[in-house]
Amino acid sequence: MNHFPEAWGRPRDDVYGAYNPLYLQTTGPKAHTQSPAVTGTSVVAVKFNGGVAIAADNLASYGSLARFTDVKRLRKFGESAIVGFSGDVSDMQYIDRLLESIDIRENYSTNGNTLNAKNLHTYLSKVLYKRRSEFNPLWNHILVAGFDEDKKPFLSSADLLGTTFSAPHLATGFGAHLAIPILRRLFPEETPLESISKDEAVAALRECIKVLWYRDARSLDKYSLAVVTEAGIEIQEDQQVEAQSWAFAEAIKGYGAQVN
Amino acid sequence: MFRNNYDNDAVTFSPQGRIFQVEYAQEAVKQGSVVVGLVNKTHAVLVGLKRNAEELSSYQKKIIEVDSHMGIAIAGLASDARVLSNFMKQQSLSSRMTYGRPLPVDRIVSQIGDRAQTNTQQYGKRPYGVGLLVAGVDESGPHLFEFQPSGMTQEMLACAIGARSQMARTYLERNLDKLESSSRDELITHGLRALKETLSQDKELTVDNTSVGVVGVAGEAGRGKIESFKLYEGQLLVPLLEALEAAEAGETKEEETMEVDS
Numbered sequence: 001m002n003h004f005p006e007a008w009g010r011p012r013d014d015v016y017g018a019y020n021p022l023y024l025q026t027t028g029p030k031a032h033t034q035s036p037a038v039t040g041t042s043v044v045a046v047k048f049n050g051g052v053a054i055a056a057d058n059l060a061s062y063g064s065l066a067r068f069t070d071v072k073r074l075r076k077f078g079e080s081a082i083v084g085f086s087g088d089v090s091d092m093q094y095i096d097r098l099l100e101s102i103d104i105r106e107n108y109s110t111n112g113n114t115l116n117a118k119n120l121h122t123y124l125s126k127v128l129y130k131r132r133s134e135f136n137p138l139w140n141h142i143l144v145a146g147f148d149e150d151k152k153p154f155l156s157s158a159d160l161l162g163t164t165f166s167a168p169h170l171a172t173g174f175g176a177h178l179a180i181p182i183l184r185r186l187f188p189e190e191t192p193l194e195s196i197s198k199d200e201a202v203a204a205l206r207e208c209i210k211v212l213w214y215r216d217a218r219s220l221d222k223y224s225l226a227v228v229t230e231a232g233i234e235i236q237e238d239q240q241v242e243a244q245s246w247a248f249a250e251a252i253k254g255y256g257a258q259v260n
Numbered sequence: 261m262f263r264n265n266y267d268n269d270a271v272t273f274s275p276q277g278r279i280f281q282v283e284y285a286q287e288a289v290k291q292g293s294v295v296v297g298l299v300n301k302t303h304a305v306l307v308g309l310k311r312n313a314e315e316l317s318s319y320q321k322k323i324i325e326v327d328s329h330m331g332i333a334i335a336g337l338a339s340d341a342r343v344l345s346n347f348m349k350q351q352s353l354s355s356r357m358t359y360g361r362p363l364p365v366d367r368i369v370s371q372i373g374d375r376a377q378t379n380t381q382q383y384g385k386r387p388y389g390v391g392l393l394v395a396g397v398d399e400s401g402p403h404l405f406e407f408q409p410s411g412m413t414q415e416m417l418a419c420a421i422g423a424r425s426q427m428a429r430t431y432l433e434r435n436l437d438k439l440e441s442s443s444r445d446e447l448i449t450h451g452l453r454a455l456k457e458t459l460s461q462d463k464e465l466t467v468d469n470t471s472v473g474v475v476g477v478a479g480e481a482g483r484g485k486i487e488s489f490k491l492y493e494g495q496l497l498v499p500l501l502e503a504l505e506a507a508e509a510g511e512t513k514e515e516e517t518m519e520v521d522s
Contacts, residue, residue, distance in 0.1 A: 111399065119360055
């Protein structure tokens with residue numbers, strides 16, 4: 001079997017015969033806007049009694065290279081909403097500029113910015129959907145945390161296709177596979193929001209970030225953590241994964257140099 | 261030949277610093293039949309007097325629902341008002357579509373204010389010949405705004421524009437203290453009484469010539485919820501006009517007893 005990367009995702013030559021290179025287009029429409037370049041990995045978030053907690057590590061990867069290690073992927077909007085970005089970092093910066101200009105425009109009004117997290121999520125999902133319909137997607141999967149119009153905790157996601165999804169806890173990227181099962185075990189489906197405290201939610205996120213650091217090769221042990229409550233936003237951008245233990249790595253077999 | 265050299269377009273000042281076309285547009289508002297608007301802590305009410313061009317025609321619409329949280333009352337050229345109300349409807353819809361949020365009242369008012377002002381500064385344009393009262397609710401409660409063809413907009417506690425509106429304004433000024441603490445129904449009655457003040461001797465408020473629009477915040481139970489804009493016309497007006505009569509009867513009785521006392 002051919003293990004070289006250029007063969008990944010292609011029909012096997014020994015089964016289907018050699019691939020006819022004529023099918024590979026050398027000329028064609030510009031396509032570099034249709035794949036990400038510098039990317040951020042998972043964002044994880046949990047709703048609790050009276051607010052939402054959200055976390056993301058501080059890494060921006062260039063392919064598999066850990067290129068930038070101090071990128072803030074949690075962005076504040078107004079006084080009570082946080083947007084967490086995974087995916088392309090330059091697209092994140094573009095969306096961030098969009099949000100900045102909306103915030104400025106909103107604050108010209110006598111009543112100030114009245115857009116809550118739910119309004120913001122609706123807006124962002126429309127932006128993402130418009131761009132994907134132009135075949136020029138913003139390569140991000142975002143989580144929006146804050147409050148809805150009834151002052152209830154709000155958490156929802158939107159991806160590069162404009163698909164929206166909401167749940168008491170959400171994760172993007174690798175976290176969708178690694179963190180969601182942990183969060184589901186900690187806070188089963190029937191758990192009422194009122195029974196989850198802020199400390200429990202934050203502890204769960206730290207645990208998820210640690211597992212992601214162990215198992216996601218595009219992650220970092222430095223991360224940001226934000227908590228949105230009625231009182232406002234607390235954001236800590238210099239967190240470190242504590243109490244690491246790589247003992248479990250001994251038991252992993254079947255990868256790398258050690259084969260059996 | 262020309263009576264006035266400085267009213268050929270809307271962009272030229274007179275040596276006295278006036279823009280005549282804008283002033284003429286404001287006259288068009290004064291020709292329109294009267295509309296009254298007023299607010300208390302929970303509700304905003306619009307009341308209008310409808311006119312029919314001739315005996316056989318229908319009555320010209322005075323109050324238009326823009327969105328479920330907002331309505332306008334018009335005085336002046338109805339066709340110009342349609343342009344503005346269609347714009348307001350579109351903006352409201354687009355706010356609900358893109359943000360999932362009802363459009364804040366002060367935003368849309370300053371938007372139409374900006375549009376109207378542009379018409380007074382660009383060659384070849386003319387000002388809107390209509391004045392509006394915009395009533396609506398948003399996160400900061402009920403609001404009433406006045407809009408003039410000059411592009412001027414103002415938030416008001418109570419206001420009246422149109423023909424003979426001075427009489428209504430006098431009534432509103434006299435009763436301003438009572439308005440804020442009044443109930444929803446009392447506020448409507450105050451509006452109808454202000455409207456009645458403007459009528460000439462031989463006219464009366466009827467179910468045909470009166471129009472009432474009400475919008476407000478819902479009671480304590482539904483926090484942040486609204487009582488949607490409701491237009492009262494035709495038979496729906498009967499209870500409101502009865503309440504008006506009852507209020508006036510009560511007032512005259514009070515006056516009589518006071519006379520007896522003195």
